[in-house]
Amino acid sequence: MSGISSRGNGGKKILNKNQLLKRDRIRNARSIRAEAVAASSKSGAPRDLSESGGKLNVDQFIGSRQFEVKQLQLAMHNSKGASSTRIFQSLPRKLRRRTASHNVRRIPKRMRNRALREMRKSDQHEVCKNSSTAARKTHGLNAKQLYRARMSVKLLRLASKSTSMKLSMPPEITSSKCHVRQKIKTLGRMIKESSKANHNMRLLNNCMGSHDTTGINELAAIPKGRMKYTKRQKHFTWLPTHIWNAKRSHMLKRWGYQLAWAPTQKCFKLTHRLGGNTCSSDGALCMDSSHIGTIIIKDNSNDVTGDFLKFIVGKLTGGRANLKKYREGQVLFQGLVYSFSENSSKPLGPCDLFWVQKDVVILRLHPSIFTQIFNILLQHTEKLTVQDCRYSLASVTLKGAKALESLASCLRSTDHCKSFEQFKIISMMTDYNALPQRCTFAFEAIDPRHLAAPKRLNDPQRKLLNFDDILSLQENYPHDEINVVLNKLCDPESRNQSYNNQSTLKGISARRSKLLTTPPNYINKTTVPYKEHEDPSIPLVIIRRPKTSDWIVILPWFWLLPLWHQLNRIPRMYHIGLRQFQQIQYENKQLYFPDDYPFTQSGYLENSLYKREASKLKWSKKPMGKRVNFEKIKDIHNTKLPAYNGEIGDFFSSDWRFLQILRNGVDYLQRKDKNLKLMDSKKTGQFNSQGVREISCVNDVLEFCKDYEAKTKTISSPVEEEVPITICKASKCQTLTPKNTDYNCFSFHLTFYPRCTIAVSCILLERGHPKDNARIYQVPEEHLKHWLQLAKGVYRSNGRKNHDLDIPLPEVHDLIGFITSGTYHLNSGNGMGIGFIDHHSATQQSNRYVLVRNVGTNIYRLARWSEISA
Template sequence: MSGIKKNHGNNGGKKQLNQNQIFRRQKVRNARTIRTEAIHTSNKSKNEQNKSLSEDGSIIQVDQFIGSREFELRQLQYAMLKSKSSSSTRVFQALPRKLRRRTASHNVKRIPKRMRNRALKEMLKNDQQSNVSSKNASTTNKKTHGLSSSRLYRAKMSVKLLRLASKSMSMKLALPSHITASKYNVRQRIKYLKKLIKESKNTKQPTTSDVNSGRLNNKCGSYDNTGINKLAPIPRGRIKYCKRQRQFSWLPTHIWNAKRSHLIKRWGFNIPWSPSQKCFKLAHRLGSGVAASDGALCMDTSFMGTMIINNISENKSLLKQIVSRLTKGRASLSKYFGSKNLYEGLIYDIEGEESKILGPSNILWVDENEIILRLHPTIYSTIFTYLTKTFSKELSIQDCRYSLASIAIRGAKALTALSSILRSTSNSKSFESFKRVCNVSDYNVLPSKLMFAMEVIDPRHLSAPKKIDNKNPVNVEDIISISEDQSLNGEFSKVLKKLTTVEGRKQSYNNQQTLKQLSKRRQELLESKTIYEPSSQKRIIPFNDSSDPSVPLFLTRRPKENDWLLIIPWFWHLPIWYQLNRVPRVYNMGLRQVQQLKYENKQLYFPDDYPFTEIGVLENSPYKSNSLRAKWEKKTAGKRLNFEKIPNIHSNNLPAISGEIGDYFSCDWKFLQLVQNGIEYLKQQHGGNVPLIDEKKTTQFDNKHHSRMVNNFNDLLELYKYITDDSNGPSVESQLPTTPISLANGKAVLKLKTEQFVNTVDITKKPLPVTAVSCYLVRRGHPKDNARVYSIPEKDIPYWSSVSQGIYKANGTLNNHCDIPLPNIINLIGFVTSGTFNLADGNGRCNGFIASKHLHNNNSFARSHVLIRNSGTNIYRLAKIETISV
């Protein structure tokens, strides 16, 4: 006991450290120790030093002072570097966050070359001999399978099924009585299949070109998957992943993105949703404003459907008439049809009597008889089916969803990054124009109609991306000449001919080489070159016009999207993508970043911000609402928000509803339609007044129309509960609850006519005119998706007007906790479709839709301001609105 007490007395009751812990602590302590030097070590005399460094009125000599403290400054920098790496005990822990992977701790090939020697020493120290193999050992242990991929997969599955059939009692009973394991020699069959699988590793696998010799012209297995007047089949990848691609097809970059991004299964594709690392600030800094950007963001947009339509009839104006009907006459204007500008606008469904908005589209006129049409996958099949059924003999339609891939890239370094990996096969005017503007970072100085069509070499010929040496900087004359040379004649039509035809795309795959073949050519090139030539020239494989393939590509600027669109053949997408992401300051993004950038630029994102389309309604109600509801229901009752018991939401409480209004987890446009149409109906019935409730009567039914009678606002809420109740049966809505009305500069282009509501059926059927707005919060807070938008009551206008100017305390600071007047439920005019904190403004901002009649308010302040309340809260924020063109 005395020994224990003595031990406690020495260390003060603290836990003793072992030798390893003492070493690590001393290592960190030494790294953070900064050595200093006395000032009198200088060669100057003390009087001169005191004179140059005195603080009583004399001037400090900066150069002499820094010279005397040079030792301390160097030691400070050294200590900062040592302290940064002192806690990193292994190589992969010292890597940047972007390069860190779990496999980097045991695979030396996942570590940069400059750190591999240190990593090999660490692996040898830890006896990880299996992962540190020599070059000769790796060449002798190559995995070559004798069976083809499908036969190997079938053999492995047969082994599993035979084992299951011999062990599962239910399967034994399901088989006929005369079939037994001993009679059919199940053990011998399993043994034979396992031997076949094992022996197949020592034989050579037949190449893909041998299997499909009539279909392929290369060893990479690239082919053109195009459907002529029919939908193309879903491409199948490796047999290993065939079960995962039955319902959802994979993009060319799926495996690359699966390691770096979160993927979602939507619209028949596995699409990148957002990078695994935090990137909200990065996306804003690189993608929102070109002036503040110092990099680029790229995304695989191959999920966007592309079709090529050719007019094969004698009527040369047929295609122009069809495009005019699909776009309400916009894409057939001279600036698109004649000048060959890229059309970015809405497309309509012309199959029914009333043309409905389907969604956004991109249309490019190749010539008067051919166009390239790009659509969102949700509306692609609708347009394709209509055109093939209606114009099967007049049009030739190519389904290029799986034969043309695309990349969207934005940011100040977008053209610079592309120029680092693209090299022309021959002298090309388009490529020379591209070289002149590749270093331009501000796209506002470039013409809006700017496109390039050229043939480039395989980007894998470059061992690493390298910038083009452009000695002559671009000037105004070059930009003017580039804009004047833009035409789809000559070289443009030649390249687009290869890109828009099956033969041209197949020809681009001719003799497409594998990585091993390119590596062999590069090694021969290195051995043949002299030692005096630059290493950069040694690593570029020269282009052989007779054997090497040329890649046709089309690059165009999209002014509305504020990005660049690169269209290439499907199987050339991955080589370009790998090289593009090796360029410094180029990052990948997903759908979440596209939505963020559109929100910051006051633009609508499809389909979330399109509630006036069928796809937008489906995205909002079933998909987003059900997912948020399921997440809410997973929580226990004590930890989830009770929406029905939120107090003090409105100034008046009605018995028909308590707590939150409408659907808690979505923008309830049906509820808004009933509220706004019901208010107009009640005003017509009661001479301009809106009675809230009649305490003497309950809700009555109209036997003629088989619906509830609406005599006051409380009856409207009862009608909504009756319509949305699942027990009453599913309600089939033939019309959308809202219809858009575009406004310009705050003035309505189309005057709103006063709707006449005869009965309650008209309330639920007539769509509500809405207008897209961008709301900027005047004070604190930030709105969220599905927030409620209210108009300001007339009696509360003086208070909110003073809030906009600022309510201050006695000490001069803003008062953010004063009591606010609550609006009524009849003041609900809209919903927020997308909102969060805007880094560009440094304040909360949101996009949404409000009833168009609100913009015709007589009071200017009430017309330009609204109140926003997040779902599930009772806090209102004042916001200023700006209209957005649809």
């Protein structure tokens, strides 16, 4: 019948009753009503146009079209929910997960009754009932399982020794075939581990298993999690929020941790709005930054002034962190940390340093350089006490206009504290640029789970923030109160004491339920009251980082998860990962470690090894017709040299070794004002008596690059390479350069002397955007007039800008740098890249124009560079 009916309807499918109703509902929702007669045509009505007819009266036009505008808004609203037939389809995007399609407790309470009706209708009520009442699997062996395991061991031993039992069994069943010994060993190991776990639990001061794991003058042992996840945490440690983040983020295994790389939902524009300019920010971003290792250094040389600690800190930071505002004013220092074991000018990476007292320092380091710095400090343990607090102190980083307000909604002080009172006042602010550099709050907080839900502070004496409140942060700084809390935070015994009587969620819920049944003598029954001698107190510190304009909260390791759960229940609070933190650094024209630190060993390996291999693997997986053939790209440079075909340098990374050899070779060829020769047509290459290539033109320099690359590939056991570039400021350069010009073996000096570079941000003046590893060229003097005219704009006869112009191509020796991070900048509305250019070439230019070319293309874009600080 269906086939006959379809022929009678021209092959169209016949819709049933429900499909017809759904189609009519969508059509009615999308239909927009309009007035039959325009309002402007009525007599006496104001005219939409002026008397001359050349201008539109906007207010009168909107008034006359008010009915149509309302109908348009109503149609848009109805159309949005017309096709949503189930409650899960009308949830916000962050709640739409397949795991929530059968669990009523994963949706807001106001929608649960409708969800239950829909699930009963679709025969899913039993699934929901079973999922909500299913018993959770407990960790380890309970009493019944432990008894059965011990009895199994006894029976197995009896069966292996008793002759009567052996004879009663079938002949094919023997102890060797059943692996009785192995089973006894396995059961014995399970019994031993369960007994040890129960014994250790008795030694703890809480029922949650929280304890302090600190290494004093030694590296701390990796914490052991639940037995269920032992294999997963064998080589990569889980952060406190790992399970929460693993359900909502893409995870990354690096530096001994499993880190959140990026949320599963798209958040590039969201990160720009909330984490960027405060004018557009109406929320906050949070990230678990516990992977940043913490070292507490204490001077135990019986010197109150802490001169030896001051000497060590000065060596680590190049003397910058010993300034008075850092050492006495308790301002957080953000800068480079150096390896002073060999040379103080060798940077390792960024650090955060905070002076607690003159003899105590908190040092926060990236995990890639943590062990190296810790081993350097261990050489001075006769005068220093070094604590490895990687697994005993956790931290969360917050960014955005509502960062402090969100924190204030989750934290409550145990007693009256001046620092907490200042924190409550400043939490009303949204623009943190008005705050002083020293902006630190430290107090003892109650368990965040005592609050049934995050709640804003309803202070009856709360008033609008004025300028005097900001000045009071500097003038009435509670130095003694903050030092008391910081000393507790730096003491392992005090941190372990903070876990005393740490309650479970079940215990807190029981106290809250009991509170609801008591007489109404307590006003706020949703908040469990704090009992001073029974409930634990959490020492924590909130520090503002001036350079990155964000906040860090440092607290004991096992107290981070309760705070994290409360933070992420706040509206307009979103979690981010390392990728979003890198985006914020990029938009603020700041370097991100380790991607934008090629002048350090960790940054150089990140670029030349890890990212290079990932890019090459992605390129090799593409079919031949879909991937770029870098060796066949034409018209890249003005002159084609025999040494290279197509793209120069490494195709999948920023080839800093190539830049070092090229710039050193060009400087050598231009010594004593000699003319630079690109190639010698009489010869392709020449070697001296020692078998070393002679350098007489640019082509010889490129040939030497190929020789060096082939030589490094043949080394079976690669050693740690020296970083080919260093960083300095544009005003001065501290790098040593060869002064002699008479060399028997100049090829040694091409790779021996590192090139001095400066960190820059390149903003494109036209269309397009740079990508990672893009090449940066200097503008040749003979082409400067053309590019300056292009910067002003070349327009067509119709008034539009002409982008299809023939541009002059630079030479290969005009390469001066690379882009390490490049994409489209949402704030400025054009492409921008962060990279490094050669210092010598940058100082010789009269202007700040450069040419940027992406890898694998022959299109050059004009850009203007500006120096940024490391």
